[in-house]
Amino acid sequence: MSEKLALIWPEFLLFMTTCVVMLTGQWPNASVRRLTPWLCAIGLIAAGGASMMAPPGDGLFPGLMGYSKLLTAGIGLMMLPLLVGTVDRKVERLAAEGVPFQPIRSNGAEFYAFFLFSLTGLMLVSSADDLIWLFLALELTSLPTYIMVTISTQGTRSQEAGIKYFFLGALGAAIFLYGFALLYGAAGSTDIPEIAAHFQANGVGSIGLLGILISLVGVAFKVAAVPMHFYTPDVYQGAASPVSAMLAFVPKAAGFLAIFMIAGVAGWGEDGRLPAEVDALLWIMAALTMTVGNVLALLQSSVKRMMAYSSVAHSGYMLVGVLAGPGIAGADAPFWQNGLAAVLFYLLCYGVMNLGVFGVLASLERRGEEADEIDDIRGLCKTVPHLGWVMVICSLSLLGFPPLLGFIGKIGLFTAGVSSNNIPLVLILGLNSAIAAFYYLRLVGAVYFEPASDTGFRASPYGSRHFASLLSAAGVILLLFVGNGLIKSADNASRPDSPTSEAAPPETDYRAGDDLHAGHG
Amino acid sequence: MNPIWLILMVLVPIAGALLVAFGNARNAYRDALFASFASLVPALMALLEFDFTDSASFQGLWSVGWLEPLGLSLSIGVDSIALLLILLSVLLGPICVLASKTAITENRRLYYSWLLVLQAAMVGVFASRDLILFYICFEFTLLPMFVLIRMFGSTNRVAASTKFFLYTFTGSLVTLAGLVYVVYFAAQRNGEWSLDIGVLTTAAAFMSPGEQALVLGAMLAGFAVKVPLFPVHTWLPLAHTEAPTAGSVILAGVLLKLGTYGIYRFAIPMAPVGFVEYAPTIAVLAVIGIIYAGLICWIQDDIKKLVAYSSVSHLGFCVLGLTAVNATGLSGSVLYMLSHGFSTGGLFLMIGFMYERYHTRDMRRVGGLASKMPVWSFFMVFFAMASVGLPGLNGFPSELLCLISAFQADASWVAAGEPGAAGVTLGPWYAIFAGTGMVIAAMYLLIMVGRICFGPLTEPEGHHAHDVLPDDLNLREIITLVPLAAGCLVFGLFPGLLLDAIQEPVNQTVRLVESAQELALPRPGAGPETDAGVLMILDEAGAEGANP
């Protein structure tokens, strides 16, 4: 058991930080309170560092942990400056005016703590090797976000978003829990590699298949795939932009990692394909998800809603990678065949570029209200040039415009899709990217070409939010130069365990050259 | 040839763009002019250093890894065709800057920097030896053009730019799928993932005819839109009409050629059997385009729209030459790519100069300018004649070769051993119908010239002299036109300068198609020996392009 603890050092560190943050977040002394984000950052950095040193896990994808945790920590670190100033504005203002600080009125502690909790959950998902663990980790990822959505603004919209998110989330959780139960029933074990081995040895069986299908659709809620996508626009729009940015990444990443595991349980067969039913489910889901997401995004005038639908669509793109699986050659599959690696890399790209758009929205304010409508950002390149340019770059990247990060990510999905012989799906993906161009181009057009509309939005006083936006745009460009290493690590992370192993694999060291694990001795 | 020149041709405009973008707005024009002239230097060096005796092999090869797991590398190199197209792109740079001096009065920094970025991207397209790098540059050209139209276009610019972007972008994404399939196929065949165009070309010929047809379809989805081929041409008149003058010049001069270049470089060698199979269909579309767009030109009142539709018609000839898949046709087509830019680019400049003075493009409102603008009219007639395909000017040799190639490419004639027959895809009827395009071209261009230059002088009501520009062309404008006019004349009289240079690569492509044909449809009695021979030819053809 104790050796298993070594796997969750990053989570442990984050948990420690969370505890500290809970305290500092409501410390009577304002300067201590102001330290909270910094403490979060330290925790994230520490967790990131620890994840680099993490040994390979014993789940289906031994390498997944290191990459995912580092990714989590990294994107979390980028989000952190954006979160600053989301809650407690009134409380802090009053405190600055000399009114005594009332912890009971403050949400800061929970907010940061829940943020870290959620990230912890995400990290735990990546190290899950057991259904129970997976279930708990998924819940840990989601539950804090329900609260964060609700408290992110003072308006009723957040509360509406929170209630919808929570109830539908609970429904989704019930569904995948039931699926897990069936999985357990079919395989007689909750240990994921054991289940996989069992299925491989004895066939999936109808209960097992039902379990897989139900688990998949349940988890699809987390990635906002059709038909579990309905909550997305409402929740994203209702929540404050920083929280929406987080929602677009954290649960999605958790969901995809879980989908990896569940699909991995079903197994990509000799021909590199999932069992027919699972394959069909993911195929239809992928096609519908990207299409529905994009066509609905087209109709939006609210940027947040548009981005929510675009988030749905991006999940659809990534499902193509899941379908492709780790490639026919199994552990030896090169990156271009490895759909899972493509998904992992795309998650990184998406996390970085998506942040920029929400960051821009969060960096524009009118009496404490964040920008939302497309009218609010018109002519941004003239009024607030740096935000305008962030918007242009991130939109183009989301659009998959070469040579930006989004394009590179999409290329991976393209090659994986083609190599797994899902060419119709790849064409749908291509056409959907074109549909997406309609509305991303509208964003670009609005900020770059159109005259500024005087809706009263000004640059937010929270410099850290501008910083986060700029960071995102810089990431979109600069990561291109280190893309090589990132792709390699995504590739290594998604290497499945030896596909023919009968039981839980022994700890392997074939990833010795992995640069993410360079420190591991 | 030293790859540094190719690299510089990309970097100099980009540096220029940065200089302009962050420099003083008042100096934007001057800086841009400097940068565009400066990029002529590496172009000239490349031209001098290029070994034309070995024009089919790629020279100036240079490669540096980028995203290795994806096989994506920055690898460049040019054969003579790519080099010439690059030179055309670079040459248009200063012309476009010069032509914009008085036309663009606001946002100059943006304008000139995007113009320079566009130039760099165009060079990148032709210089790429990496498939995805090609695609990146290919797509990237959309952005500057989009900005130029959207920001500096005329009244309907938003719709035009959006349509331009979305239409071509949509097509290109399907192309990407096709290209990736080729890569995947090659990777399976070679056991190694490579994006090197040479490697891919070698491997792709082994695709089954069915696969080739699909790949061809996917490639055409992007390239045909870009050309543009009937019936996917409707974005072009709109984009041309709304674009600023320099934008139209570049669009007509180079960007449309990306489509035909794509067909030449990718569709033909990578899906040779499929291309030969579907060449008649493509050719029918090209011929329809020639006649259809020509007739539409006839009744246009908007002079710029007229010239825009004429581009559709003209590019039909270019595609026709490609579909003949013989030496004459490919030579003619490549020649067309090079020369069309001079004449049509010239026409767009002329229209731009007129527009600056009269602020209208409606031939009902302005006409008979010969009496007021004799120099302008001279050039107008000159470029119109080049566009008509008057022998002695640049349009003629290419049009002639394209038509001959279609005419001669009759399978029954080849079988009968006619000495002038080559190619099996088309036949005389294609040339006959396409040939009516020559008559129609004369019709609409002469009517255009007749209305705009000749007849009684008509000026829009309330017209007053431009506050900067004289009635007729000024020296700067003439200097802008002279290189294009000289190009028209020189390449009309000495097309051999270009034809000789492109002969080898073209022949090699023809060889490749023929070998692939034999590979796919082995003649009875062809033993393994023949197959080996075919393989050798294919490998040799591919190896020419392979990076060391």
Added chain:
Amino acid sequence: MLTAGVSEYGLPASVLAPYLFVSAAMFVIGLIGFLTRKNLIIMFLCTELMFQAAGLALIAFGRHHLGEDGQTFVIFVLCVAAAEAAMALALVVLLFRRRETLSAEAWKELNG
């Protein structure tokens, strides 16, 4: 199907089936309740019902396989359900303060 891996001391398939049936019925009842009842609290209770349906299935399967995994899982599910219940109540109270109603249909400002 279910015979695979069944221990000879485990719950035989014939006895397992009714448990599963009940579990499925609970799940569906919960689902129907979730879809049809407007009251947020009742809706939440329905999700609890669905959770417990899964729990029942887990226990039955656990007995079938004679492993402790199923029961362990149920314990954790109960914990999570409790945590969710706490959150649900907090949320519902918050919302009630705003709108003075517990109807789920009172919240449809965000749509499209």
Added chain:
Amino acid sequence: MIAQTLSGTFLQPTLAMAPDVPAGIGTGPKWVLLIPFLAALAACLNGVYAAMGNKTRLPAWTTVALLAVSFFATLAMAMGFDGNAYTVKAFDWIQVHGESASFIANFSFYVDTLTIYWMLFVTGLATLIALYASEYMNHDLGVSYCRFFAAFGLFVFSMACLVMGDNLVMLYLGWEGVGLCSYLLIGYFYKKPEAVAAAKKAFIVNRVGDLGLALGLYLAYVHFGTVEYSVLFSDEKLLAYVEAAKVGAFDQIPAMAQWIALLLMVGAFGKSAQFPLYVWLPDAMEGPTPVSALIHAATMVTAGVYLIARFYPVFLISEHALPIVAWIGTITAFLAATIGMAQFDIKRIMAYSTVSQLGYMFAGLGVLTPTGGAYHVLTHAFFKALLFLCCGAVMHGFAGQLDLRKLSGIRRVPGWGIVSLGMLVGCLNLAGVPFTAGYFSKDTILAEAFVTPGASMIGWILLLTAGMTAYYTFRVFFRVFVGPTHYEAGDDHHDHDDDHAHGEEHHHDAGEHGDHHADGFHPHAPGWAINTVLAVLTVASLAATGLYFVGGSKDLGYKTKHYADTMVSASTASYHSPYSAHAFHDDHHGDDDHSGDHADDAHKALAGVGPRGAIDEPLMLFGKDPHKVMYYVSGIVGAIGIALAWVFHYAGRKTAGECRMDGVARLFGPIPRWAENKWYVDELYDAIIRIPLRVASHLMHWFDKLVVDGLVNLAGMMPRVFGWFVRPSQSGVLQGYAAGMVGGVAILLVVIVLAVRLGGGS
């Protein structure tokens, strides 16, 4: 003068052929390139003058001087010609070296007797007419003057390329080049909408013909693998076909080879204004008169004749080509004559007479006498240029007046003597009055038509046309140059011409105008340049008669009759009809002495083309030598025509406007009006070609906008429509979402299970 030079000086060297020449085509001296390129230089220099804003007559002098040098170079070329065709290459032009087939068309020139024959009168007339134009155009000094002479020089260059080019592509270059110059010069008065329209029409109609030429070029290339004359005409395949054609075995000649001539023919019809493509030529008279004289009478329009003559072997091997050429020529000749009879604009009458005479030339080619055709080209070039220049002088002098009802008795106006004399000589030639050059050349064609089997109908029509020609020619002469002196100023075509301003001031409406000319309008008598040119041309037209009697030769192995015959027979156009009237003058029949000796030289082998089908006995007309019969018959017919003109248009005429013909014309009802309106052919073309096409264009434009672009927009709208369709699901109601989720999952599961199970799984 020129004719004397031709006949006297260098006719002999032309025929001084070495008996044994090596096979193949040699390379000629490079200075031959001067001929075309001097003209090009003239064009360039004029361009420079225009750019410099020259306002003197320097452009004219430059052009005249350079063209004169070019002419003398041509003379030198003629004199230096040793009987062997040669090529001179300027530079490589279009070359594609494919693996299986190469396409080579160099910028190079081919010189044989036909080339020399044609170039002599092209450069000679061009020089003279440039001189004429130097005066004629002087009201336009300045940029326009430069423009005129630049186009003029360019025309001569293009014409030289056409005639001298050594391959079909060069010919095509010249072909389109002369078309361009024609366009530029017809549209010289570019402010006049009619001029612009006429220019456009000329170019576009010609392009239709050019398409035929181009296709013929392609087919020739495909079939023979080359477009170079030096290779093409010695191609063994072609020679074999010709042999087959000799014995009438057309079934041995592939249809493809026979089609070449049919396609080339279309080009010839366009350029030489043959039916049905003749409509552009009358309108082309909107150009300045020197242009009409040079381009639209003497040289450019004969390019079609040149093309057929040059490709005579190719036409011979085509079963239907020459008969079609003959019939088209005949129909054109007749039709144009009928229209010419009813016109009142003297320049248009000349234009229709040109069309008609071109028809004669085509008929001549068609009835197997390329010699007759070529000889008529030469005589016609001189006398028609003369006629046009005279008309031009009238137009120049009378402020643009060209209506023969408003001019009369010009002969007696001081200073118009040479013009009137020139006119008379020209008219005599055109009418085919005995012992003029026109008489002999027309006679040759007529005689051949009557003796060629199956062509006698052609002969009769041509004979009738000859009478009509005589009538309308002298109609002009009798009305305009003789009779009571009377004139009215025209509505000055030359807007800038101050000299004529008073002409305009005193212009009177024709209806109220009486018969005097003394109210201030003074005709502007031609100056020395015009008079000199007219005098030279008058002499030359007369002297051309002499060519009928000199220059015969036996050096080809058989006897040629006269200079034109010699020149044509020594070229690729060589063909002596077995039915030929010439045969009666020859010592022996051509059949046996053509072949053999010169078979090594392909060109001479072609020169020996024998009969198309064997004949047993010479054909006779009325039991006599047809040629001699024709001397009398055509003389009589011409005389009748002139007499009719005299009766109706001269005898008893008191005023300019009225004559006996007016009464006669009424007898024919509306027919004269129809003829005056050119039988409504233009309107017909409008109705069946232009208007339908235009309607089609509009339809296509709408189709493009609505359907093609509409579909694109529709496709662009589809995502949006789909979005609207899906959007209601996002109702914002929590339970709606839940229902969507659950329903969606249920449907998904069912669909999957069904799909996989029914699809057989995989």
